[in-house]
Amino acid sequence: MSPKKPKIAVDMDEVIADALYKFVSLYNRDYNVPLDLEILPGNEIHHHVPEHANMKWFEYINEKGFFRDLPVIGGSQEVLKALQEKYEVYIVSAALEFRNSLEDKYDWLAENFPFIPWTHIMFCGEKIVNTDIIIDDRIKNFIDFNGRKLLFTSPHNQLITQYERVNTWHEVGIKLL
Amino acid sequence: MSPKKPKIAVDMDEVIADALYKFVSLYNRDYNVPLDLEILPGNEIHHHVPEHANMKWFEYINEKGFFRDLPVIGGSQEVLKALQEKYEVYIVSAALEFRNSLEDKYDWLAENFPFIPWTHIMFCGEKIVNTDIIIDDRIKNFIDFNGRKLLFTSPHNQLITQYERVNTWHEVGIKLL
Numbered sequence: 329m330s331p332k333k334p335k336i337a338v339d340m341d342e343v344i345a346d347a348l349y350k351f352v353s354l355y356n357r358d359y360n361v362p363l364d365l366e367i368l369p370g371n372e373i374h375h376h377v378p379e380h381a382n383m384k385w386f387e388y389i390n391e392k393g394f395f396r397d398l399p400v401i402g403g404s405q406e407v408l409k410a411l412q413e414k415y416e417v418y419i420v421s422a423a424l425e426f427r428n429s430l431e432d433k434y435d436w437l438a439e440n441f442p443f444i445p446w447t448h449i450m451f452c453g454e455k456i457v458n459t460d461i462i463i464d465d466r467i468k469n470f471i472d473f474n475g476r477k478l479l480f481t482s483p484h485n486q487l488i489t490q491y492e493r494v495n496t497w498h499e500v501g502i503k504l505l
Numbered sequence: 506m507s508p509k510k511p512k513i514a515v516d517m518d519e520v521i522a523d524a525l526y527k528f529v530s531l532y533n534r535d536y537n538v539p540l541d542l543e544i545l546p547g548n549e550i551h552h553h554v555p556e557h558a559n560m561k562w563f564e565y566i567n568e569k570g571f572f573r574d575l576p577v578i579g580g581s582q583e584v585l586k587a588l589q590e591k592y593e594v595y596i597v598s599a600a601l602e603f604r605n606s607l608e609d610k611y612d613w614l615a616e617n618f619p620f621i622p623w624t625h626i627m628f629c630g631e632k633i634v635n636t637d638i639i640i641d642d643r644i645k646n647f648i649d650f651n652g653r654k655l656l657f658t659s660p661h662n663q664l665i666t667q668y669e670r671v672n673t674w675h676e677v678g679i680k681l682l
Contacts, residue, residue, distance in 0.1 A: 335633065424627070424628070427608065427611050427612075430608055434601070446602055446630045448630055448631065449630055450601070450628070450633070451600075451627070452628070453622070453623050453624030453626055453627065454624045456595065456627070456634055457635060458634060458635040
């Protein structure tokens, strides 16, 4: 038997799935928010929309279909596939927050990451995972995690300095392959 | 801040949800398998059905609705509620094996265990959870788990002797409360 591979937990939204793009598209449709909106470091999308619409994201994200057609974040497919040679790669998403995201996320993964088996997908709330590495854009998921933490850059986390950061999947590949 | 509570991972099927009862009911409907069928120690339900029907469980379990109306296993609601005083109680189910189980399991938990918040529900494949205790009927989920393992009795595991066993939720309460 070959020695066990180290385990990596990889987040979905803003790490392999571009939820932010979908939010901007929907705000553009409903409130003329520009499609090339630049989100200021430290801000969330709802900081950049008309005041009367700044809770609208909650409606969008709870709709069936929101998570089904998110663009894939560049390089994630190729790098995750390469990482599987050296690591057990788990997708770990806090999907339980949104009931209607469950099937959409399952189907999205089946379409875009067919090389990840069901045994390596986890939909959770708190990320109480026992892996060696975690790649995530939300530092709340790092609090009780004992392994190596890689903060995947997203506008909302750009002002955070105390964690090892990866800006792109190319950088993840350089660090881990 | 109060000290952190120990964490418990609790399985769903055959531990808090009576999937076996549903299987027997469906086999009864389709193949006259008796409703009071006694499953021999070490056997699965499909060992007790007509040979031409012994793969039928796979069809049943993949149908929408299978997991939506399972009976609650006796005592699980009361004991889990009591355990929450002393522990962080997480429900951890290998739901990703069956896409159509995701919403059913979510809705079933909301109906029968409304006191478990979404942050404490995990639908996974492999149970790579970082908890202090696990309660499960399948020993495959114990292999990489470092904490205390409680094997919840189900016919299929009755011949297994090397793990600490709990036969009922009353026994879980006596051990952990």
